[in-house]
Every structure is written in structure tokens, then in C-alpha cells.
Amino acid sequence: MSSEISKKQPRPDFIRVEDFSFHYGEKQAIFDIDMAIPENEITALIGPSGCGKSTLLRNMNRMNDLIDGVRHEGDIRLDGVSLYDPSVEVISLRKRVGMVFQKYNPFAKSIYENVVFSLRVAGRNGKKELDETVERSLRDAALWDEVKDRLHDSAFGLSGGQQQRLCIARAIANRPEILLMDEPCAALDPLATLKIEELITTLKNRYTIVIVTHNMEQATRCSDRTAFLYMGKLIEYGKTVQVFENPKEEQTESYITGRFS
Amino acid sequence: MPPEPANNPDPRRFEVSKATLWFDRFMGWAIRFGGIGVIIAVFGIFWFIGKEVIPLFKPGAVVKAASVTSGTTPVILGVDEWGEMPFFYSGGNKVVFVDGETGARSEREVPGLEGQEITASSYDPLQRRIALGLEDGRVGSFIVGYERLFENGEPKGVKPFITAEPWFELKNAGGPVTAISYGDAGPTRIMAVKTAEGKVEVIRLGLKGGLVGGKKLSVTAEVDITPQISGEVALIRASQNGQMVLVADKVGKVSYFLADTQGVTKRQEFTPFGGQGLAQMDFLFGGVSAILTAEDGTQEQWSLFRKTEDAERLFGMTKDFPDVGDGRVTFAKSQRNRTFLTGAGRGLSIRHSTSGVVRWEGTVDIDPAAAILDAKGESFWIASETGEARKFEIKDHHPDAGVQAFFGKVWYEGGAGPVYQWQSTGGSDDFEAKLSLVPLIFGSLKGTAYALLFAIPVALLAAVFSAAFLPADVKRIVKPTMEIMSSLPSVVLGFLAGLWLAPILADRVPSVMMLVILIPFSALLVGYVWCRMPLAFRNRFEGGNEWMIVIPFLALAAWIGWSVGPLVEKMFFVYVEPGTGKRIADFSLWWPQATGTSFQQRNSLVLGFIMGFAVIPVIFTIAEDALSNVPKNLTAAASALGANRWQVVWTVMLPVASSGIFSALMIGFGRAVGETMIMVMATGNTPITEWNLFSGMRTLSANLAVELPEAPDGSTHYRTLFLGAIVLFAMTFVLNTIAEILRQRLREKNKLV
Known part of the structure; x- marks a missing residue:
């Protein structure tokens, strides 16, 4: 129900990145990025390798905290609250902000247990709730029909594309508000990629999605907005149509026309 | 026209340098050699440990080695340390020596008889002493010794000699002595005698020192124990520690007498075979256990132990051996461990008392009337009444080893019951090794x-x-x-x-x-x-x-x-x-x-x-x-x-x-x-x-x-330690x-x- 309410009035600056800089030890990966990501839209982060797009994404649920020797300046606000506020509990933050990784990474458990992992760690073990969650999440991830007869088989028995969809099902099982996707199709073949893209589009209404991608077509096909990052700086950010058809910056144009990558 | 280098690249560009090939080949062989070497080394270790351990589990073997004729009916058979020259003593005034190799026969006179008839004799191989009882009631003994002869630095043959020992007049007894046993522990000695009148006496001997001259062996006590024995006496045995006497009567009742500071007292009476007479009764090496054989061939070991911590040390049955069979019972104990040779008729066996196992079993071609194990335990001699004698070599280096000894509960001498115990060495020669792993x-x-x-x-x-x-x-x-x-x-x-x-x-x-x-x-x-x-x-x-x-x-x-x-x-x-x-x-x-x-x-x-x-x-x-x-x-x-x-x-x-x-x-x-x-x-x-x-x-x-540093190379102890190593390896494996x-x-x- 809550998603319907929020659908009525999507907040335009649901995620606010404010003068954000980020360092891995001595190396600065992000320079003063400032952007607002609206609710219930798909925002694509594009740019050449090492431009900082993944780093930016991984800061949105503080996954970079797990890395040793990192440091940041500026702030990221989620619905107005700083992620770095002392009162923020990282674990509950990560429950709000789900994540799908570049390489599909199901646990060495059954399909069923993979999906309900986030509920289990939250101590929710009611059979009915778990069953419902599994079906809903797998349906949302367009995987239900393929796996409904073997929910208790190992997740490793699935194909790569199925495993990635399982990871998406796992990420949305606890109904996060935001879904971060770090090149979700990088390890998949074109057919599986297509399926994931379709899935992402259908998820749009319910989740705010930030997706990192190397694939220009994917950005144009799926996203509402596109941000182009280069050398840790935000070069251009706007509606996808505008960025691709009428880029304001020369660097953006060079990149999307394939003059450098 | 000279070819253009760009269009004709160096034809050797696909070749691999000699050094690379050589190195690759060398490394290939080096790795193979190393790998095979490791495998060989591991198997070498197994081979070495196995070589040390396997002899422990070999059963004893016996080979006939010599056959001689003495021409006497032996009551006592003895042999030198090397099993080369047995002596035969028929109870008369001569000891007959026969060379085991050549069959050459020689005789020695029994010393100090003074013309008296010998009516009783017994032999203690440990002290090489023949104890005698005479017609006139005197008791005494002599030693049969051997001297090693050498030729060009190599041992070659032995020379027997006889050493006289003092005679003792018995005060109470008088009349012919019909049985005698002599137990010698150096300064304290004991003799048990039976006379024709049916009297049984315990004589204690001690070294009394005169102010002038050396110490002299003399009787310190002469105790008549006849009243304490109910039946007619069949066998008497004195122990090697000079303190104990066992007396068995005709109906198989055994009385145990202890000679200590309080004098000679009867401590126990037991009936091992329920009214059946004893065919044999002898102390084993160490003098703490006795092997008893009933007339029907049942054989048991009785040892001294305390039933409870405060109880007196008394005899109790500790082991039951397989029946020896029918016939005249032969018995000879080892002079270095708990092995003994026993049997009935022509069927003989070598047994070990610690683990209670039969080490060897076989038959011989004469009817043994007397038997003796040499001091090293490497051979035994048997002699028949007809004067035939045979030498058998024993190949049994580890009689106290075996699965039961290493992994089973064993009733050791002096213990109140079977236990798992490890005590590989002791302070004295007659120590019984406890080798439970x-x-x-x-x-x-x-x-x-x-x-x-x-x-x-x-x-x-x-x-x-x-x-x-x-x-x-x-x-x-x-x-x-x-x-x-x-x-x-x-x-x-x-x-x-x-x-x-x-x-x-x-x-x-x-x-x-x-x-x-x-x-x-x-x-x-x-x-x-x-x-x-x-x-x-x-x-x-x-x-x-x-x-x-x-x-x-x-x-x-x-x-x-x-x-x-x-x-x-x-x-x-x-x-x-x-x-x-x-x-x-x-x-x-x-x-x-x-x-x-x-x-x-x-x-x-x-x-x-x-x-x-x-x-x-x-x-x-x-x-x-x-x-x-x-x-x-x-x-x-x-x-x-x-x-x-x-x-x-x-x-x-x-x-x-x-x-x-x-x-x-x-x-x-x-x-x-x-x-x-x-x-x-x-x-x-x-x-x-x-x-x-x-x-x-x-x-x-x-x-x-x-x-390991104190275990003699090749000994049972040494090999048992290697067995321990294998067990350790097996456990981890x-x-x-x-x-x-x-x-x-x-x-x-x-x-x-």
C-alpha cells in the first residue's frame, strides 16, 4: 500500500548527493558530485571504467564501509536524512536500500532460502510469510514459473541469467525502497540481458532504481535519467533522451558516440 | 634482388631457444625425481618400522639341533649357558657330561658323599646347584659349572667343573631324606626337605660371620612343619628369593609357608584342582608365580598378590593354560624370563606366563624324563630314561610380545586382576615387563x-x-x-x-x-x-x-x-x-x-x-x-x-x-x-x-x-616402541x-x- 501512496507523489530528490567526494586511501575516486535522484525512476550511471560510478552507487547503501581505509567528504541524503548521521544504523539502512551485484552471487543454499535470506536475518521465520514472500519475489523477478517446482533445489542449478534474477528476487524480498544495480547484466548473454532489462522496467513502478551500466543501449532502453561520470566527476546529468540525443557536454557526446570508452 | 626484410620475417621466429628447452626438460625430470623420491622415502620409513615391528608377532619356532646318548637315566638334566654340553645326573655319585657336538662323554665325581647313599636330589638351574639329601639325614649341595674355552680368540667349547659346597647335619630329622628343594637368594637361603619318616622341615641358611676368617654358611633355623601339613606330602619347592616354601600333598592341597623375621609360618592353604593330585609344581623365574599341573594335564598359574590393598600377599590363580595332555609331565623354566617349557609325554610346548600364550607346540621323538632350558633361552635339552638326549634350538626372541600383551588386559604378577599397564623396564633382572600400549x-x-x-x-x-x-x-x-x-x-x-x-x-x-x-x-x-x-x-x-x-x-x-x-x-x-x-x-x-x-x-x-x-x-x-x-x-x-x-x-x-x-x-x-x-x-x-x-x-x-634411548637395539622393548610409533601413525592416519x-x-x- 505504501508504494501506492508514494506513487502518487514521487519525491524529486529522494536521494540527494551533496558535494560528495570519496577516497580509497590516497586515491580520490569521486570529486564533488552533486545530484538528485528522483523516486520511482530508473537512473543510469554511465561512464568509462574507473570513472567512479560503481563507487558512487556503493556509497548509497554504505557498502564501501566494508573496505579498509576509505574516507568521504560531503554527504548523501536519503529522503532528507544523511546516511552518515550518527543515529543511522547501517543494517537498517541496507534493508531500505537493496543491491544487486555485477556477478550473480547466490548463497550455497536452496532457491527458497536465498530468497528469504533477508527475512531470516531479520528474525522473521513464519512459514506463511516466507512462502508468500518467495512467490511474490520470484514472480516480480519473473522467475516463478521457471523454478516453482524446484524451490528447494540448490541455487547453483540455475543458469546465469536465472541466478541473477534470483539475486534480484532476493534483493526485493524485503521490499526495499531503493534498488541499486551494479552492472547487473555484465556477466550475462544477450538473451538473459534482455530478460533482466524487461524485469527492471517492470520493477520501476515500485522501486527507485539506480543502475550502473557500460551498455549504452541498456541505458537508453531502461532508464529515465542518465548521469555521465568521467574521472570521478559528474559531467552531465539529465533525462536519458536528452543526454543521448542532445548532450550538452562534448565529453558526453564523445563517450556515447563511442569515440572513447 | 635482395628480399625485403618486412616481407620475409626471420624463419627462426618460431623456434624455442635451446636454453628454454633444456631448462624445461631438466625441471621436468627434477620434479619427477623429487616426487618419486618422496614416495620412496615414505615407503622406506614404513619398511624400516615394519621390519622392526613384524618380529614381535612371529610365533616361536623350534629346530632340532643335536642328538646324543648319555647312557644314564637322568633324574636331573642341566646344561651350560650356551647349550653346548649337557650334564646328566641319575641320583648316583657321578655326573655325566656329554658334548652336544661330538658326543664325547666324561664323568665327574659328586663331592663329599663319604660313602653315603644319595636318597634325594633337585636342581636349581639359576644357581647351577644340585641339592642332595643323604641316607644318613645329611643335606648338602654342589655346583655344576662351566668354563668357556677359547681358541684364537674365538669361543670354542666349554669345560665343566664341580664345586663342592658345605653339608649340613639336620638335628631333628635323622634318617634318609626323600625330597629336597633349595632356594638361594645369596645371603638368605632356604631348604625344604622331606624324610622317609614323613617329616617335612624348613631349613634356613645364613652367612654367619666369624671374627676371624670369612663368613660361613650355616643353618640359622630348622623348623619342623609336619604338624601343619595334613596329608601325605608329594612335592616340595623352595623359592629363589629364599623365603617361601610350597608343599603339595597327594590330594592336591598346597600349603604356603613364609620364612620371614617372625620365623617360618604357614600363611595359606589352597587346592588348585579340587582334590586332584599335582603332577608338577614349580616356581617360575622371579619366584612370585608358580606353575601347577594336575594329574589330568590341567595347567594353571598361581601368583602372590594382595586381593585388597591392606591384605596379605597370598597365592591366587591368575592364569589358566591349555591342558598339557596325558603322560609324564615335563617342566623347565627359563632363567631369564617368564617362559617355560612344559608338556606331557612327547607333546611339548613353550609357554609364556605374562600373556598366558603358547609360543610353540610340537612333538619330540623321545619320551622326555628331564628337560632344561639354557640360561640364554636359546635352546633346550630333553633326555629320556633310556639315556637318549636331544637338543632343540628355540627361535623365539619376543616371547612376551603379542596382540594380547599390547592391547589386551593382562594379569601381571603381583596385581589383583588383569589391567592395562605400561612399565617396560624395572630395577631387577626378574622384572616382568608390562607392555600394554x-x-x-x-x-x-x-x-x-x-x-x-x-x-x-x-x-x-x-x-x-x-x-x-x-x-x-x-x-x-x-x-x-x-x-x-x-x-x-x-x-x-x-x-x-x-x-x-x-x-x-x-x-x-x-x-x-x-x-x-x-x-x-x-x-x-x-x-x-x-x-x-x-x-x-x-x-x-x-x-x-x-x-x-x-x-x-x-x-x-x-x-x-x-x-x-x-x-x-x-x-x-x-x-x-x-x-x-x-x-x-x-x-x-x-x-x-x-x-x-x-x-x-x-x-x-x-x-x-x-x-x-x-x-x-x-x-x-x-x-x-x-x-x-x-x-x-x-x-x-x-x-x-x-x-x-x-x-x-x-x-x-x-x-x-x-x-x-x-x-x-x-x-x-x-x-x-x-x-x-x-x-x-x-x-x-x-x-x-x-x-x-x-x-x-x-x-x-x-x-x-x-x-627409545635406553631400549637395547632389537629387544622386545625396542620393537614395542616402534609398534607404538605405528599405532600413533595409524591413529592419526x-x-x-x-x-x-x-x-x-x-x-x-x-x-x-
Whole structure:
């Protein structure tokens, strides 16, 4: 129900990145990025390798905290609250902000247990709730029909594309508000990629999605907005149509026309 | 036209340089050679150990070696140390010697007879003494000795000689002596005699020193024991310790007399075969056990032991041997161990009393009337009434070995029942070796169990903490430190354990108990309080720096625990002295009183602590690596799904790292089982079989280290130690194999494909 309410009035600056800089030890990966990501839209982060797009994404649920020797300046606000506020509990933050990784990474458990992992760690073990969650999440991830007869088989028995969809099902099982996707199709073949893209589009209404991608077509096909990052700086950010058809910056144009990558 | 270099590239560009090929080939061979070398070395070790051990399990073998004729009907048969020249004594005034090789016959006169008829004789091969009883009631003896002859420095033949010994006039007896037995323990000697009138006497001999001249052997007591014996006497035997006499009557009742400072007293009467007469009764080597054979061939061993701790040492049946069969019973005991030759008629067997097994069984081609084992136990002679004699060589180097002796319960001499016992050497020649490996196996298991009991929880929890909680900069210090710890020489650790830690711990057991309770408890308490602190405060220590908070509390808990130990001791561990009722607060006194088990300073607690230093780093390092190598994308996925750090460990890291952790445990186990120096120095090395935390143990490895240097090459003891090595290897091999199977299953279950 809550998603319907929020659908009525999507907040335009649901995620606010404010003068954000980020360092891995001595190396600065992000320079003063400032952007607002609206609710219930798909925002694509594009740019050449090492431009900082993944780093930016991984800061949105503080996954970079797990890395040793990192440091940041500026702030990221989620619905107005700083992620770095002392009162923020990282674990509950990560429950709000789900994540799908570049390489599909199901646990060495059954399909069923993979999906309900986030509920289990939250101590929710009611059979009915778990069953419902599994079906809903797998349906949302367009995987239900393929796996409904073997929910208790190992997740490793699935194909790569199925495993990635399982990871998406796992990420949305606890109904996060935001879904971060770090090149979700990088390890998949074109057919599986297509399926994931379709899935992402259908998820749009319910989740705010930030997706990192190397694939220009994917950005144009799926996203509402596109941000182009280069050398840790935000070069251009706007509606996808505008960025691709009428880029304001020369660097953006060079990149999307394939003059450098 | 010269070809253009661009269009005609160097044709040698596909060639591989000679040096590369040569090196590749050389390395290929070197690796092959190394690999095969390792395999050969391993099998070589097996071969060597197997070569040492296999003889232990060979049964005895007997080969006929010589055949001679003496022309006399022997009552007594004796032989020299090398089994070369037996003597035959028929009870007359001549001793006949026959060379075993040539058959040459010679005679010697029995000294000091003064024309009297010999009416009784017996032989003690240990002292090489023939004891005689005469028609006129005199008793005496002479020695049949042999001198080794040499030719060109090589031993060649023996020369017999006879040494006269004093004669003694019996005061009470008078008349012909019909049976005699002589037991000699040097300064104290005993003789048991029976006369034609049916009198039985015990004569004690002693060395009486005159002021002038040397000490002279003379009768110190002559005791008539006839009234204490009900039936008609059949057999009398005096023991080699010069203190005991066994008298058997015609209906198989045996009376045991002890000659000690209180004189000669009857101590016991027993009927081994329920009214059946005895065909044979003799003390075994050592004089603590006797072998008794009934007329129907049943054979038993009776030994002296205390039934309860305060009881008197009396005879009781300890072993039941297979029947010897029908016919005239032959018996000859070994002069160096518990082996004896026995049999009935032509069927003979060599038996060993410790394990109660038959070492060899066979038949001979003459009817033995007398038999003798040579002093080295390498051959035996038998002689028939017709004057035929045979020599048999015995190939039985390890009569006291065998599966039963190593792994079964054995009723040793002097013990109240069958036990597992290890005591390989003793102070005297007649010591009965106790070679059960069970206490050592138990010791190894106990040592390992206590070591791992201390080490595994600490090591695994430390590994989890370091891999999943500790900030990387602290980990960079902790991990190498732990690795350096594993390189501490175990002799240093053992030295510390035995000389420094053991005395401290012995005094502070209650303190240690308090530490064991308080440290984990305080950690839990701090954790509980921590969870209730405001989030903003807790977030200041995020990223694994919570340890800064915990450490002072742990230190405080340790200090408190150590300090209140003596207080706890005063409250709960008060020893009440049984005699005076005095109350002493001392755990080391209280523990034996309260539990009935012992308290030793070098105990399993000390061992557990010190072995921790040896085992924890090993387990920690490998387990930590296994946990750290869990793919980051998995832990990240779990974190991204809202799992807290402990949940990440429990649900993702532990299952994935389980096979690696299992390896860590197995390597830790291997270290603990094989550890030698710490075990030698810190455990007291008592081969006991009890799980008591406050007693020590003797492990197979420590046993090897302690005893191998003093075991004579090729002896039973030496080979048994090698057997211990094989057992140790087998234990680790079996456990490692099981563990490897389990590990493979774990890996299969949690593999990441």
C-alpha cells in the first residue's frame, strides 16, 4: 500500500548527493558530485571504467564501509536524512536500500532460502510469510514459473541469467525502497540481458532504481535519467533522451558516440 | 634482388631457444625425481618400522639341533649357558657330561658323599646347584659349572667343573631324606626337605660371620612343619628369593609357608584342582608365580598378590593354560624370563606366563624324563630314561610380545586382576615387563583432548573475530603475531610449563576456575550493556573497534578472578585433615579427598594451557585464512540484505569456510597428537588411564622420546616402541582419513559453483 501512496507523489530528490567526494586511501575516486535522484525512476550511471560510478552507487547503501581505509567528504541524503548521521544504523539502512551485484552471487543454499535470506536475518521465520514472500519475489523477478517446482533445489542449478534474477528476487524480498544495480547484466548473454532489462522496467513502478551500466543501449532502453561520470566527476546529468540525443557536454557526446570508452 | 626484410620475417621466429628447452626438460625430470623420491622415502620409513615391528608377532619356532646318548637315566638334566654340553645326573655319585657336538662323554665325581647313599636330589638351574639329601639325614649341595674355552680368540667349547659346597647335619630329622628343594637368594637361603619318616622341615641358611676368617654358611633355623601339613606330602619347592616354601600333598592341597623375621609360618592353604593330585609344581623365574599341573594335564598359574590393598600377599590363580595332555609331565623354566617349557609325554610346548600364550607346540621323538632350558633361552635339552638326549634350538626372541600383551588386559604378577599397564623396564633382572600400549594410547588421546579442548574454542573464535570483526589495521598486527607464536620451540614451552606454570597453577586452581567463569561472563555482560547504549555512541566505534571497549573489562575480570581465587578456595575447597580435624584451604589437598582421584602438579590443566600456545596459532592461522578467503561478493550480498556482522559470519562465512576450518582443526589435531617435548616436560609421564583434569598422562610420542634411548637395539622393548610409533601413525592416519572424507563432503555441500 505504501508504494501506492508514494506513487502518487514521487519525491524529486529522494536521494540527494551533496558535494560528495570519496577516497580509497590516497586515491580520490569521486570529486564533488552533486545530484538528485528522483523516486520511482530508473537512473543510469554511465561512464568509462574507473570513472567512479560503481563507487558512487556503493556509497548509497554504505557498502564501501566494508573496505579498509576509505574516507568521504560531503554527504548523501536519503529522503532528507544523511546516511552518515550518527543515529543511522547501517543494517537498517541496507534493508531500505537493496543491491544487486555485477556477478550473480547466490548463497550455497536452496532457491527458497536465498530468497528469504533477508527475512531470516531479520528474525522473521513464519512459514506463511516466507512462502508468500518467495512467490511474490520470484514472480516480480519473473522467475516463478521457471523454478516453482524446484524451490528447494540448490541455487547453483540455475543458469546465469536465472541466478541473477534470483539475486534480484532476493534483493526485493524485503521490499526495499531503493534498488541499486551494479552492472547487473555484465556477466550475462544477450538473451538473459534482455530478460533482466524487461524485469527492471517492470520493477520501476515500485522501486527507485539506480543502475550502473557500460551498455549504452541498456541505458537508453531502461532508464529515465542518465548521469555521465568521467574521472570521478559528474559531467552531465539529465533525462536519458536528452543526454543521448542532445548532450550538452562534448565529453558526453564523445563517450556515447563511442569515440572513447 | 635482395628480399625485403618486412616481407620475409626471420624463419627462426618460431623456434624455442635451446636454453628454454633444456631448462624445461631438466625441471621436468627434477620434479619427477623429487616426487618419486618422496614416495620412496615414505615407503622406506614404513619398511624400516615394519621390519622392526613384524618380529614381535612371529610365533616361536623350534629346530632340532643335536642328538646324543648319555647312557644314564637322568633324574636331573642341566646344561651350560650356551647349550653346548649337557650334564646328566641319575641320583648316583657321578655326573655325566656329554658334548652336544661330538658326543664325547666324561664323568665327574659328586663331592663329599663319604660313602653315603644319595636318597634325594633337585636342581636349581639359576644357581647351577644340585641339592642332595643323604641316607644318613645329611643335606648338602654342589655346583655344576662351566668354563668357556677359547681358541684364537674365538669361543670354542666349554669345560665343566664341580664345586663342592658345605653339608649340613639336620638335628631333628635323622634318617634318609626323600625330597629336597633349595632356594638361594645369596645371603638368605632356604631348604625344604622331606624324610622317609614323613617329616617335612624348613631349613634356613645364613652367612654367619666369624671374627676371624670369612663368613660361613650355616643353618640359622630348622623348623619342623609336619604338624601343619595334613596329608601325605608329594612335592616340595623352595623359592629363589629364599623365603617361601610350597608343599603339595597327594590330594592336591598346597600349603604356603613364609620364612620371614617372625620365623617360618604357614600363611595359606589352597587346592588348585579340587582334590586332584599335582603332577608338577614349580616356581617360575622371579619366584612370585608358580606353575601347577594336575594329574589330568590341567595347567594353571598361581601368583602372590594382595586381593585388597591392606591384605596379605597370598597365592591366587591368575592364569589358566591349555591342558598339557596325558603322560609324564615335563617342566623347565627359563632363567631369564617368564617362559617355560612344559608338556606331557612327547607333546611339548613353550609357554609364556605374562600373556598366558603358547609360543610353540610340537612333538619330540623321545619320551622326555628331564628337560632344561639354557640360561640364554636359546635352546633346550630333553633326555629320556633310556639315556637318549636331544637338543632343540628355540627361535623365539619376543616371547612376551603379542596382540594380547599390547592391547589386551593382562594379569601381571603381583596385581589383583588383569589391567592395562605400561612399565617396560624395572630395577631387577626378574622384572616382568608390562607392555600394554593402551595406557599410552589413552594418554595420547587424553593429552590431545585437553589440548584441543583449550585450543579449539579460543582459536576458532579468534579466527572469526579477526576475519569478520577486527579492523584491517589491527588485523595486520594480530595475525603475524599469532604466526610468530606458532614458531615458539616446543622445548621452551615445555620448560615454561613444567618449571614455571605448573607450580603457579598448582597453587591457584580456584583462581583459574574464576578466570574461566569470569572472562566469558564479563564479555557477555559488556556485550549486553553495549547493545543498550545509544546508537550515536556505538557508531563511534563502528568498523570493528569495539574491542577497545571490551579489553579493559576483560583485563578487570581477569584481575578480579585471579585475586578472588584464594577467597573462593577458603570458602569451598577446605581440606579437613582426617586425624586432627584441622582445616586447610588448599585445592590440591581438597581435590583428592573430595573425588578420590589424584592431584599432580604437572597435570592436564597445565598441558592444556601450554599446548594452547602450540596449537592455537596453527588452527587460528589456517581458519582465519579460510574465513578471509570467503568471496567478498557473498559477504557483501549478505550485508546488503541487512545481515549484521554475526549473521554474515554464521550464514555465509562459516558454511563456505567450513572445509578450511575443518582442515585447520585437523592440522591442530595432528600437532597435538604428535607433540612430544611439551608432553615429556609438562605431563609427568605417568602411564595412567583416567580422564582426571588434575593428573598427567604419558603419550605415545613422549614415551618414544623418553624410552627409545635406553631400549637395547632389537629387544622386545625396542620393537614395542616402534609398534607404538605405528599405532600413533595409524591413529592419526585413521582420524585424518575420516576427517578428509568429512571435509570433502562439507566442501561438496558448500561449493561455490
